[in-house]
Amino acid sequence: MADKGKVYVIDDDEAMRDSLNFLLDSANFKVTLFETALSFLEALPGLDFGCVVSDVRMPGLDGIELLKRMKAGNSTFPIVIMTGHGDVPLAVEAMKLGAVDFLEKPFEDDRLIGMIDAAIRQAEPAAKSEAVTLDIASRIATLSPRERQVMDGLIAGLSNKLIARDYDISPRTIEVYRANVMTKMQANSLSELVRLAMRAGILND
Amino acid sequence: MTNITRSSSADAVGKEHFRLRIEGFGVGTWDLDLSTRELEWSDTTRSLFGIGRDTPVTYELFLSLLEPQDRDRTEQAIKRAAEVGGNFDVSFRVGRTPGPGQWIRVRGGLVKDEAGASRHLSGIVLDIDEEKLLEEALRTRENHLRSILDTVPDAMIVIDGNGIMQFFSTAAERLFGHAEQEAIGKNVSELMPHPDRERHDGYLARYRSTGERHIIGIGRIVTGKRRDGTTFPMHLTIGEMQSGGVPYFTGFVRDLTEHQQTQAQLQELQSELVHVSRLSAMGEMASALAHELNQPLAAISNYMKGSRRLLSGSLDPNTPKIETAMDRAAEQALRAGQIIRRLRDFVSRGESEKRVESLSKLIEEAGALGLAGAREQNIQLRFNLNPEFDLVLVDRVQIQQVLVNLFRNALEAMAQSPQRELIASNGKVADDMIEVVVSDTGTGFHDDVKPNLFQTFFTTKATGMGVGLSISRSIIEAHGGRMWAENNAAGGATFRFTLPAASNES
Numbered sequence: 001m002a003d004k005g006k007v008y009v010i011d012d013d014e015a016m017r018d019s020l021n022f023l024l025d026s027a028n029f030k031v032t033l034f035e036t037a038l039s040f041l042e043a044l045p046g047l048d049f050g051c052v053v054s055d056v057r058m059p060g061l062d063g064i065e066l067l068k069r070m071k072a073g074n075s076t077f078p079i080v081i082m083t084g085h086g087d088v089p090l091a092v093e094a095m096k097l098g099a100v101d102f103l104e105k106p107f108e109d110d111r112l113i114g115m116i117d118a119a120i121r122q123a124e125p126a127a128k129s130e131a132v133t134l135d136i137a138s139r140i141a142t143l144s145p146r147e148r149q150v151m152d153g154l155i156a157g158l159s160n161k162l163i164a165r166d167y168d169i170s171p172r173t174i175e176v177y178r179a180n181v182m183t184k185m186q187a188n189s190l191s192e193l194v195r196l197a198m199r200a201g202i203l204n205d
Numbered sequence: 206m207t208n209i210t211r212s213s214s215a216d217a218v219g220k221e222h223f224r225l226r227i228e229g230f231g232v233g234t235w236d237l238d239l240s241t242r243e244l245e246w247s248d249t250t251r252s253l254f255g256i257g258r259d260t261p262v263t264y265e266l267f268l269s270l271l272e273p274q275d276r277d278r279t280e281q282a283i284k285r286a287a288e289v290g291g292n293f294d295v296s297f298r299v300g301r302t303p304g305p306g307q308w309i310r311v312r313g314g315l316v317k318d319e320a321g322a323s324r325h326l327s328g329i330v331l332d333i334d335e336e337k338l339l340e341e342a343l344r345t346r347e348n349h350l351r352s353i354l355d356t357v358p359d360a361m362i363v364i365d366g367n368g369i370m371q372f373f374s375t376a377a378e379r380l381f382g383h384a385e386q387e388a389i390g391k392n393v394s395e396l397m398p399h400p401d402r403e404r405h406d407g408y409l410a411r412y413r414s415t416g417e418r419h420i421i422g423i424g425r426i427v428t429g430k431r432r433d434g435t436t437f438p439m440h441l442t443i444g445e446m447q448s449g450g451v452p453y454f455t456g457f458v459r460d461l462t463e464h465q466q467t468q469a470q471l472q473e474l475q476s477e478l479v480h481v482s483r484l485s486a487m488g489e490m491a492s493a494l495a496h497e498l499n500q501p502l503a504a505i506s507n508y509m510k511g512s513r514r515l516l517s518g519s520l521d522p523n524t525p526k527i528e529t530a531m532d533r534a535a536e537q538a539l540r541a542g543q544i545i546r547r548l549r550d551f552v553s554r555g556e557s558e559k560r561v562e563s564l565s566k567l568i569e570e571a572g573a574l575g576l577a578g579a580r581e582q583n584i585q586l587r588f589n590l591n592p593e594f595d596l597v598l599v600d601r602v603q604i605q606q607v608l609v610n611l612f613r614n615a616l617e618a619m620a621q622s623p624q625r626e627l628i629a630s631n632g633k634v635a636d637d638m639i640e641v642v643v644s645d646t647g648t649g650f651h652d653d654v655k656p657n658l659f660q661t662f663f664t665t666k667a668t669g670m671g672v673g674l675s676i677s678r679s680i681i682e683a684h685g686g687r688m689w690a691e692n693n694a695a696g697g698a699t700f701r702f703t704l705p706a707a708s709n710e711s
Contacts, residue, residue, distance in 0.1 A: 013500045013504075015500065015501060015504040016500050016503060016504055016507075018504070019503070019504035019505075019506075019507035019508045019511070020507055022507060022508055022511040022512075023507040023508070023510055023511035023514075024511075025511070026510075026511040026512070026514040026515045027511075027514055057496070082503075084495065084496045084497075084499035084500055084503070085495055085496045085499070104499075104542075104546065105499040105500065105502070105503035105542065106499060106502040106503035106505070106506040106507075106538055106539050106541075106542040107503065107506070107539075108539065109506070109507065109510035109511075109514075109535075172685055172705065175559050175598065176559075176598060176707075178558075178559065179558075179559045179560045179561060179598060182558065182560065183560060183561075189546075189558070190558075
């Protein structure tokens, strides 16, 4: 029943590889596993188009380096980055390097599968992703000017304190704005907020 | 008062002999006729003053030879002797160019004639240059010594063999509050509090008889007493010396008040440092744990969700139940990941993801997690929640952690209690703060435990890590609230913490 497309999983953790194989297989993807980014890159010339799902922190070649090499090789493969240790600067860097998304482990299966689906069905997504972008843009439009400033600070990787200092308001007030931003943007975490901002084109190189 | 009287010529001859003899030892003689103001100088006197044998000497010449600063003083002394009688004894310098003047000492007295009228002043002249130089050198050295002692921060006190103070340095004045004049002559035990005060004479006597050293040359920390009666810690070193066959003891005193304060501050700082390093160790641990645990948690979630997908479409009648169970299992894996993530973010950055949350919902959810099995243990749960003070701006996961932690502690505390009741309630304490109170009917805590309750790695439980309350308080404080504990009327413990209220408009 494996007909939804090919997925290449790169993770140095065996249980992660095996469980992703199990999950994605059950979701009807054709999965190939790689223990290192290097072995994937070596096999890459002979591979059919598919979505890459890679861990970021790995011995040898890490996820960021993989993104750089794929970008340098003008690869058309979409890449989803996973991390067990998410932080904002890393997410921003990954997104800037062309990752389609950034997921913190453990994650909802629906999110991963949805992402892979969208990435693989590149032919039709133009319209859909436009709709998504419009949706995010409309969320951003609901932010007050102050909330927008706080969001800009957050996706730049600033702490509450630093944002508070920049705008000369108390950190506690920033917390209130931050809560509002997260609610209005429907973001569950900072890295998700960064992803949304990237999608909406707020965050550029 | 001895006035030399000229009686007979025989006497005069005898005196002349005597005069010649003492001249040989460098002692000159002189005679001033008060009526004519004529001066008569012997050869030695002349040579001491640097005046040739043929030069006539007068009182005026004599005065002119003196160094200006000595002149008045000398003239006054001579005048007084001439008018009032009695002896005089003056020392002065005779001007010599170049170089310093020579020191000369002149002694003399009034000489009366047979009729008892004052006619002459007469006496001897001595060369005291050497003595004066010695004296000056001695004085310079003493001044040096004094200035050194004045600058040494340690106080110095010299006592004699009976404990009577002979010397009291400026630093000692500062330290003990006694003036030097006040202290000298008094027993050094005045500077000691009871019981040394009464015993010090005994210490000295014992040392005299046994020669056994208890403090001399060893140094020791003792207590000193200031003039105002206050006491202070001091380090005392004692040296012994013999001067003219009499023993003296020199004590050097260093004030340890500041030293001890510094020590205490240092200790405080150190314990703070330990706390901080523990915290950062916890941060590192949380960070490492996050990475290590998130992998297996993600794997669990993936397996569960994969199974769940494979199961859909199965005709087994148990399928819905199994599906629900798998969903829940996967949810818990995600929740565990979230807890770790928040904890790590919090410990490493001190920040948390805050939202407007319903307190009653938080407490009920935490109750469901932390109080599982409580009803079976016969524990009564009472949530007295006022809906007016329900909305708070918090990180849901973190506050639930705090609540679960408090609930679990309460359950454990009540395990042996006949009455088992856990009450959670809320109230408003300030315009922008809401208080949450969790009380149990357990055993409460001892007073000696209280101050340490929130310290990291402090625990009263046999198997506890001592992290729960410490993290709980850190979480509450990061929310801008406070957390504290008290014993309640039921004999149990009451924990209170405050959280920022969410204003309705935000």
